[in-house]
Amino acid sequence: MKRSRRYKTAIGSFTKSKAYDVNEGLALVKQVATAKFDESVEVAIRLGVDPRHADQQVRGRVALPGGTGKTVKVMVFTKGAGETAAKEAGADYVGLDDYIEKIKGGWIDFDVAIATPDVMGLLGKHIGKVLGTKGLMPNPKSGTVTTDIATAVKEIKAGKIEFRVDKNGIIHVVIGKASFELDRLVANFKALIDMIVRLKPSSVKGQYIKSISLSSTMGPGIHLDRSLVLDALKA
Secondary structure, eight states, X not given: OOOOHHHHHHHTTSOTTOXXXXXXXXXXXXXXXXXXXXXXXXXXXXXXXXXXXXXXXXXXXXXXXXXXXXXXXXXXXXXXXXXXXXXXXXOSEEESHHHHHHHHTTOOOOSEEEEOGGGHHHHHHHTHHHHHHTTOOOOGGGTOBOSOHHHHHHHHHHTEEEEEOOTTSXXXXXXXXXXXXXXXXXXXXXXXXXXXXXXXXXXXXXXXXXEEEEEETTSOOEEEOHHHHHHHHHO
C-alpha cells in the first residue's frame, strides 16, 4: 500500500516495535494526528475469546467521562407517555409507526436506537433485519431496551457508548478526538478498559486481554504494553 508523506512522517516519530504506557501512547496519537480535520482517537483491543460461542460474546456500554466529542443522533421507538419523556430528554427522533415506515423506505439518519419493551415485537417483525444488519437494533444487554427512556437518552447524549467484540475477537472503539486534552483521553480509555475487564466471561481461561493498540483516524497504530495498562487499573 502506498503511504502518504504525512503518514511516513508520523511513523518516524515513534518506535514501532515498542509497547508504550497509556499516557505515552495517547500523547503520541495526539502528536501524529496532523490531518486537516479533528481526527478521532480509536482503540483496538484483541481479546482471548471465541466469539462463535454465545457465552463469550463480550458486549456492553460504558459512560466515557470526557464524552466522545461527537454529536449523537438518538432515535427512540416508543408510544404514549414514553414519547413525552424521550422528547424532554433530548432525543432527536421519537415515535413508532411513522418511523418504521420511513426505515422500510431506506431512511436511517441516527446513530443509536432506544426502545421501550412494549414495542420490540413490532420492531423485530418489521425492521429487525434492517436495524440488526447496521448494528442499530435495541438490545436489553446494551441498555437500549428500557422503560427509563429519559435516563438512557441523557446518558447516550453525554457520552455513553456501546461496544462489542467482532468475529475476529477484537473490540474497536472511538474514545474521543485528537483535540481533547490528554487527561480527558486517558480517563475515557481507563473507563473503557475497566468495563471490558469487568465483562470477562467466566468461561474464558488464560489471557483475556491479548493486545491493545491506539490510532487516530488517519494515523498509524501505536501498541500499548498490556501489563502496564492492567497494572494502572489496579492502582
